Structures are given as C-alpha cells and as structure tokens.
Amino acid sequence: MAKEQLRTVLSYVQRVAGESSARExxxxxxxxxxxxxxxxxxxxxxxxxxxxxxxxxxxRMLRHAQDAVAEQLQQLxxxxxxxxx
Numbered sequence: 001m002a003k004e005q006l007r008t009v010l011s012y013v014q015r016v017a018g019e020s021s022a023r024e025x026x027x028x029x030x031x032x033x034x035x036x037x038x039x040x041x042x043x044x045x046x047x048x049x050x051x052x053x054x055x056x057x058x059x060r061m062l063r064h065a066q067d068a069v070a071e072q073l074q075q076l077x078x079x080x081x082x083x084x085x
C-alpha cells in the first residue's frame with residue numbers, strides 16, 4: 001500500500017513539474033511534443049491556453065449552421081405554399 005501511495009505522489013509531482021515547464025514553451029513547441037511524442041501535458045497546456053477560443057468558435061459556427069438550416073426550411077415551406085403554375 002505504501003508503494004502505491006508513493007507512486008501516486010511521484011506521479012503527481014512529475015505531472016506538476018512537467019506542466020510548469022510546459023507552460024514556458026511556445027504553442028509550436030507544444031504542438032510538436034504532442035504530435036510526435038503524444039505528450040498529454042503539452043496537450044493539456046494547449047487546451048488551457050486556447051480551449052475557450054476553440055469552444056467559442058465552434059458555438060458560433062454551430063449557431064450560424066442552425067440559422068442557415070432554419071432559413072432553408074423556411075424557404076422550402078414558402079415554395080410549397082406558393083400557387084403552382
């Protein structure tokens with residue numbers, strides 16, 4: 001049990017130390033580390049830095065997409081109601 005607790009503490013310390021050094025790196029460096037080494041800490045720092053921007057962009061795009069679909073459906077309804085020639 002003590003060994004497992006020690007592993008948990010060491011894992012935590014390594015993760016925290018890695019995060020602090022990762023925060024000092026540029027986005028390009030972090031992307032490289034995640035792409036080639038699958039460094040989860042690098043990915044976590046990128047998400048922390050840019051997650052809200054990405055989420056906001058996705059929501060705006062989704063809202064515009066929903067508006068476009070609603071407009072198309074409205075036009076289809078109007079065409080169905082129009083008298084046929």
